[in-house]
Amino acid sequence: MFNHEANILIVDDEAPIRQLLRLYLNKEGFYVDEAEDGVSGLKMALHKTYRFIVLDNMLPGISGLDICKKIRAVQETPILFLSASDSEYDKLDCFEAGADDYVTKPFSPREIVHRIHGILSRTSKEAYQKRRNLPTAPIILNDLVIDPDARSVSLNKVKLNLTMKEYDLLFVLSSNHGTPFSLEELYKKVWKGNSFGDFRTVVTHIKRLREKLNQTQAYSGKRIQTIWGVGYIFNDGS
Structure with a gap:
């Protein structure tokens, strides 16, 4: 049974990647939406509340980097980048734009799920309250x-x-x-x-x-x- 409060948006132009991640995330109880290009991905990210966003860096329409910047201008939804580039400068650009994590392709879907759980655990309201009590x-x-x-x-x-x-x-x-x-x-x-x-x-x-x-x-x-x-x-x- 899916938890619609723990919904995830996957923005990637490769259908096999979206389908694979959806399969693994569904098994973890996440509800998953998909977008295959930058324009639709940005629209979905800004008009619907997501708990997490998985974002390809190289997308048709609008780049993942530009999408991340636009999202960060209005919200703090955790973002994990997927990219075929292992360039240090590309990684730095994504982190500078506000990314929470960066994974290069090819990747293990189990690794992505593990990273998502880790990021969500430390960005939860409970974790935030604990930090504020320090x-x-x-x-x-x-x-x-x-x-x-x-x-x-x-x-x-x-x-x-x-x-x-x-x-x-x-x-x-x-x-x-x-x-x-x-x-x-x-x-x-x-x-x-x-x-x-x-x-x-x-x-x-x-x-x-x-x-x-x-x-x-x-x-x-x-x-x-x-x-x-x-x-x-x-x-x-x-």
């Missing part, structure tokens, strides 16, 4: 100020435009400054990762985060230091 005092490290309530970051009184994952990475590192983290530890903390995790995602996000810090204040990206063979550590700049 201490929310600002983190102040010299000229770097992080406000957990507003999920905002300012450096030398200039606000940084960070994606959700960039903010989460900076929050984990800065709130534990002086403590080294491995790629696996950061992946688990920020992406709530599992055995399917691609730790290179952490590396690409650290790279983008450093670039944004440097653009705001020269050399500030060096506060996130690489420990070869271990991972990363945050230097408070003192």
Whole structure:
């Protein structure tokens, strides 16, 4: 029996992929809608409430990247990208647009279901309430100020435009400054990762985060230091 409150939209121009995912998601009790192009996919995403969206990046009509940007302008529905591209820049573009996850084709449908369950578990209302009950005092490290309530970051009184994952990475590192983290530890903390995790995602996000810090204040990206063979550590700049 399907749970219509846990409905999922799949936007992909390949019918076999939509059908395969529908089969596996139906077995998990999800109700699934399908769209085969960007125009109809965007229309459905904006005019119906979905619990989750699976989005191909390369679509006829409107690209998945543009669809994601338009969705993010009005709602926070979790989005998982499917793509034939393994390019670091394509991944970063999707995460920058607001993607929650990115999986390259070909893929295991069981992996997709596993990732969807993981993302839904941490974006549920209950999980949100638990997060809101955590201490929310600002983190102040010299000229770097992080406000957990507003999920905002300012450096030398200039606000940084960070994606959700960039903010989460900076929050984990800065709130534990002086403590080294491995790629696996950061992946688990920020992406709530599992055995399917691609730790290179952490590396690409650290790279983008450093670039944004440097653009705001020269050399500030060096506060996130690489420990070869271990991972990363945050230097408070003192």
